[in-house]
Amino acid sequence: xxxxxxxxxxxxxxxxxxxxxxxxxxxxxxxxxxxxxxxxxxxxxxxxxxxxxxxxxxxxxxxxxxxxxxxxxxxxxxxxxxxxxxxxxxxxxxxxxxxxxxxxxxxxxxxxxxxxxxxxxxxxxxxxxxxxxxxxxxxxxxxxxxxxxxxxxxxxxxxxxxxxxxxxxxxxxxxxxxxxxxxxxxxxxxxxxxxxxxxxxxxxxxxxxxxxxxxxxxxxxxxxxxxxxxxxxxxxxxxxxxxxxxxxxxxxxxxxxxxxxxxxxxxxxxxxxxxxxxxxxxxxxxxxxxxxxxxxxxxxxxxxxxxxxxxxxxxxxxxxxxxxxxxxxxxxxxxxxxxxxxxxxxxx
Numbered sequence: 191x192x193x194x195x196x197x198x199x200x201x202x203x204x205x206x207x208x209x210x211x212x213x214x215x216x217x218x219x220x221x222x223x224x225x226x227x228x229x230x231x232x233x234x235x236x237x238x239x240x241x242x243x244x245x246x247x248x249x250x251x252x253x254x255x256x257x258x259x260x261x262x263x264x265x266x267x268x269x270x271x272x273x274x275x276x277x278x279x280x281x282x283x284x285x286x287x288x289x290x291x292x293x294x295x296x297x298x299x300x301x302x303x304x305x306x307x308x309x310x311x312x313x314x315x316x317x318x319x320x321x322x323x324x325x326x327x328x329x330x331x332x333x334x335x336x337x338x339x340x341x342x343x344x345x346x347x348x349x350x351x352x353x354x355x356x357x358x359x360x361x362x363x364x365x366x367x368x369x370x371x372x373x374x375x376x377x378x379x380x381x382x383x384x385x386x387x388x389x390x391x392x393x394x395x396x397x398x399x400x401x402x403x404x405x406x407x408x409x410x411x412x413x414x415x416x417x418x419x420x421x422x423x424x425x426x427x428x429x430x431x432x433x434x435x436x437x438x439x440x441x442x443x444x445x446x447x448x449x450x451x452x453x454x455x456x457x458x459x460x461x462x463x464x465x466x467x468x469x470x471x472x473x474x475x476x477x478x479x480x481x482x483x484x485x486x487x488x489x490x491x492x493x494x495x496x497x498x499x500x501x502x503x504x505x506x507x508x509x510x511x512x513x514x515x516x517x518x519x520x521x522x523x524x525x526x527x528x529x530x531x532x533x534x535x536x537x538x
Contacts, residue, residue, distance in 0.1 A: 220309055222308075234320075235492045245457075249472055258516055286478070295323075301500075330538075333538075336523050337350055338380045338533060350380070352379045396469045403519030411469040413468075414465070415458055478514055
């Protein structure tokens with residue numbers, strides 16, 4: 191409505207208007223209130239955080255500690271003494287530092303995007319954000335398992351599976367298992383194959399590196415499609431796969447199982463760079479994922495935007511966590527190359 195303005199001539203209409211009785215909210219173009227969608231998305235994130243993390247949960251345990259103490263398959267009884275343990279026995283558990291980092295999704299719900307989208311399109315955006323979080327955790331998992339110490343930014347450190355850098359990091363050598371092998375500080379679970387093409391012997395070698403440390407649980411080997419296709423041309427390789435409980439379980443969790451071969455469940459996953467194999471034992475859960483001490487800060491978060499009346503506008507997602515290998519003998523990585531080992535590169 192307009193009202194008189196003393197600065198205007200008689201009969202001249204005023205351009206000033208009164209304040210409207212109601213304020214329109216921020217709606218999608220199919221007339222859904224963005225505030226209702228924000229509430230729906232928050233509830234969806236909460237449910238998502240309560241769901242198990244698929245196959246990867248078989249290899250990962252959670253902690254809120256900055257450091258965890260883990261026995262590396264080396265606890266053993268000794269002849270009793272007079273009321274004390276030898277110092278070496280007290281110190282055999284390894285303390286492993288688990289980092290904690292925050293990751294943000296490079297996307298926000300802008301006003302324009304909300305107004306020019308329908309509700310279903312915004313729901314699909316939420317679904318893609320949840321899928322992106324799954325990809326982030328998988329990528330971080332493979333990054334931590336396939337990155338040894340020694341090179342930048344981990345100069346002078348020994349991390350991941352046994353990486354041959356224990357001397358530089360002033361660490362003890364891996365413990366022997368059943369007295370069969372005395373490992374040195376140069377013991378290595380990140381090995382080049384020595385030849386340019388994959389061979390059946392690569393599977394035996396990577397399995398032996400885990401078994402010789404006393405890890406006897408189910409073994410899973412991840413490989414890129416390139417290696418799968420190369421294997422199909424090997425003499426002695428058969429595409430026939432006998433169905434069993436492990437294979438069926440892995441398939442149900444969304445991974446493509448190639449077959450069971452030499453005691454390894456082979457899984458195709460292109461997070462593994464071409465030219466590499468990564469094997470891991472599942473019984474001990476060799477990877478630890480660190481989360482914040484504050485329970486309300488754990489998991490994927492959808493943060494309210496700066497406009498309290500329109501919380502979905504400029505809202506964004508983040509996840510605070512990280513991982514570390516803690517059972518250092520329970521996995522191994524093999525690069526199919528005639529040259530020296532090269533650590534894969536990852537970006538975050």
